[in-house]
Amino acid sequence: MNIAVVKPTRRKLDLRNGRVDLSHGAGGRAMGQLIEDIFHTAFDNDWLRAGNDQSAFTVPAGRMVMTTDGYVVSPLFFPGGNIGSLAVHGTINDVAMSGAKPLYLSASFIIEEGFPLADLAKIADTMGAASREAGVPIITGDTKVVERGKADGVFISTAGVGILPEGIDMRSNAARSGDCVIVSGSIGDHGVAVMSKRENLEFDTDILSDSAALHTLTAAMVAVGGTSIRLMRDPTRGGIAATLNEIAHQSSVGFRIDEEKIPLKPEVAAACEFLGLDPLNVANEGKLVAVVAPEAADAVLAAMLAHPLGQEAALIGHVVEDPHCFVQMETSFGGGRIVDWLSGEQLPRIC
Amino acid sequence: MNIAVVKPTRRKLDLRNGRVDLSHGAGGRAMGQLIEDIFHTAFDNDWLRAGNDQSAFTVPAGRMVMTTDGYVVSPLFFPGGNIGSLAVHGTINDVAMSGAKPLYLSASFIIEEGFPLADLAKIADTMGAASREAGVPIITGDTKVVERGKADGVFISTAGVGILPEGIDMRSNAARSGDCVIVSGSIGDHGVAVMSKRENLEFDTDILSDSAALHTLTAAMVAVGGTSIRLMRDPTRGGIAATLNEIAHQSSVGFRIDEEKIPLKPEVAAACEFLGLDPLNVANEGKLVAVVAPEAADAVLAAMLAHPLGQEAALIGHVVEDPHCFVQMETSFGGGRIVDWLSGEQLPRIC
Structure with a gap:
């Protein structure tokens, strides 16, 4: 041969x-x-x-x-x-x-x-x-x-x-009544950016996905907040509504949040209205929600505001005692409503 | 409300x-x-x-x-x-x-x-x-x-x-001329079992996939062979032919293997003939190929034969010097041929 x-x-x-x-x-x-x-x-x-077929790396204990x-x-x-x-x-x-x-x-x-x-x-x-x-x-x-x-x-x-840094052990059941809820920036950007390009939905918007790696932001938060940060979550699929409802159930608490304090771009609000969506249900890919013990909330918020990915961070509400584990929102009009998570298929394939 | x-x-x-x-x-x-x-x-x-959204565990350094x-x-x-x-x-x-x-x-x-x-x-x-x-x-x-x-x-x-156990550092470029090639058991079982159920191909066979977790077998091998085991591979997609060709290129060596020594069930051989496949190209999901320094080959083979997943293990050939990095096989009829890897789409979605 x-x-x-x-x-x-x-x-x-x-x-x-x-x-x-x-x-x-x-x-x-x-x-x-x-x-x-x-x-x-x-x-x-x-x-x-x-x-x-695999790769090796060294870790400390x-x-x-x-x-x-x-x-x-x-x-x-x-x-x-x-x-x-x-x-x-x-x-x-x-x-x-x-x-x-x-x-x-x-x-x-x-x-x-x-x-x-x-x-x-x-x-x-x-x-x-x-x-x-x-x-x-x-x-x-x-x-x-x-x-x-x-x-x-x-x-x-x-x-x-x-x-994990020594001593850090966040858990989804760690939220306690009185804790502060902080969001790192404006909500709904990713979901609206993706929806704007859906074949059957295309509409004009300048909104970009917020997709970003948040690990330097979380490191800055942990550096000042340590174990006072009860838990952090990135509100992706299901949006901030799903995230808060999940935490509420896992920690057996309720939330009371203030609609006016939630950062929301006017263009995202407009797009959500056009699409018939609640921005609270819309996915984010570069935002986080933190539940922080009240004594550390100011320091954690300050650290977030000083970070490029947390410049619009805001304290949006508190953890409350609630046997029903409801997420309640005071609306901009002074009323109140229960923020439920979606049960349906409103936004498939958003991530 | x-x-x-x-x-x-x-x-x-x-x-x-x-x-x-x-x-x-x-x-x-x-x-x-x-x-x-x-x-x-x-x-x-x-x-x-x-x-x-993530799970934690403790590791030693x-x-x-x-x-x-x-x-x-x-x-x-x-x-x-x-x-x-x-x-x-x-x-x-x-x-x-x-x-x-x-x-x-x-x-x-x-x-x-x-x-x-x-x-x-x-x-x-x-x-x-x-x-x-x-x-x-x-x-x-x-x-x-x-x-x-x-x-x-x-x-x-x-x-x-x-x-990784201390000192173990297997690499795909570690095969050396003179090393022994050991396979842990009969080849082609998984591919034939899956093909037997393909809609357009269905044929009668009692062959079962060899799908199995091999980590206790590899642990037994490492316990006796240590760093004398140059590398191990599971010959999945592309079969043993692809695995040996890959190693040959990565280690800049050739292989000389002996067809008669490769464990192959008669039913798998028959099915491959029916399908027009070379069993060397057919996927395995519970077999491994090890390249072992000659002085440790007997001990490693003995450890494999003593393990339930290595009872049919066999030394099938050797690593040779070859600037062309060819996998050569002495056939059962006494001739020789080059074992190439597949370039085409012979067996899509086999794993």
Whole structure:
């Protein structure tokens, strides 16, 4: 056998006009090329270049956290980001909400046959940039391809690990009557930005998604608030309404919040009115809600206001005793209402 | 407002006839119910019950590994397992192949609207059982739902973390000329079991997937072989052919293997002939390939033969010097051939 004949020609991927095909997920040479030319290039670190099915790192003794999220946002590209930046920011934030310092990410791609390589490269590049900016590398990954019509472009699942500062142990059941509720900035931006590009909804707006990695903000908060921060949450799917209702049930408390104090951009308010949505139900991807012991609330709020991602932070209400675990809101008109979480499918595929 | 009116009735999910709808992914009450009734019940541990977006655990100082894989196997249920057991075993194995002890898993579900709740519960139950049997809990997860026709039943991405024994540092470029190649058992079982249930291919066979968690086997190997085990790999997609070619390129060596020594069930050989497949290209989910320094090969092989998952382990060949990085096989007929990896889409969605 003439071995020169079977030696493969290594052609570059056609990143301009090429499309993902089933061979890119089959474990052979085509998959190796896709991974090398798109993902290794975009994520650019020695862990991936080592080419193992797992990556190693050193940790000090202590407590770590692990989290995962799947991303199915539609459309894949939206004002202020795309599914790639979302998959990096969202999982960093889930680590950060425990008070932990995010260390490393993994990324699993499920790609529909026929997806443009140019779009995949753009998404990977955005992920790589978001990961580098946050200082949290993507150290391991996986790629699967399914037949045309069996997925919707690309889905990404990221997992993240981080390390907890000594003594920090936030829990979803830690809210106590009298605690303060602080939100880090204006609500509803992400959901409105994505909805504005939905095929059947398209409307004009300048709203950008707030998608951002919040771990430096949480670190600044923990540095001044320590264990006085009862818990933090990023109000993504279901918005701030779902987040507060969840905490209420998990901590067996109620909330009383003040509508006037909740930061809300006028354009987001207008868009929500147009869409028939309550901004409290609309997803955020670069905001957090913190429940803080009253004695530490001023210091934590000041630390947030001093951080670029917390400049519009506001104390929006308090934890109250309530056997019904209701989230009650004093409205701008002086009335009151119960803020329920959505039971329906108002905003599918928002993240 | 009569608050009793807005208080929700908590109905159980209809696990017999119900179907996943978009509300189950919307971040509200329906999603909470799906997670509680199906996933928390099936995975059953305190991390999940705590209801945080991330879970914490304690680690000693040292080196850890992280890995992820997406699972898109079709059909979802196959002889010997389903996508749930596969998602647990596959990710445990990717951790274990580094020599690490797997500690924890995360699981991200992307579910198609209309998917039967009964099937989802069955998959989750199988995952929970596989995780408990392996002693590697699923401590955090996520659920997304996409519209009918935008996915294919359910996709699962799992990530895993583990801890490396002191001094163990396997690398894909560590194979050296003279090293021994050991496979832990018969090849091709998983791929043939899945193919036997493909809609357009269905054929009669008693072959079960070999899907299994290999971490106790790898621990037994590392205990006797230590750093003499250059590297281990689980030959999944692309089969043993892809695995050996990858190692060859990463280590800049060649392989010479002996077809007669590769364990292969007669039924698998027959099925591969029927399907026009080379068993070397067919996926395994409960087998490993180890490259071992010659002086330790006998001891490592003996440890494998003494383990329930290594009873058919065999030394199948050696690493050789080869500037072309070829995998050469001496065939049963006395001839020789180059074992190439697949460049095409022969076996999509096998895992």
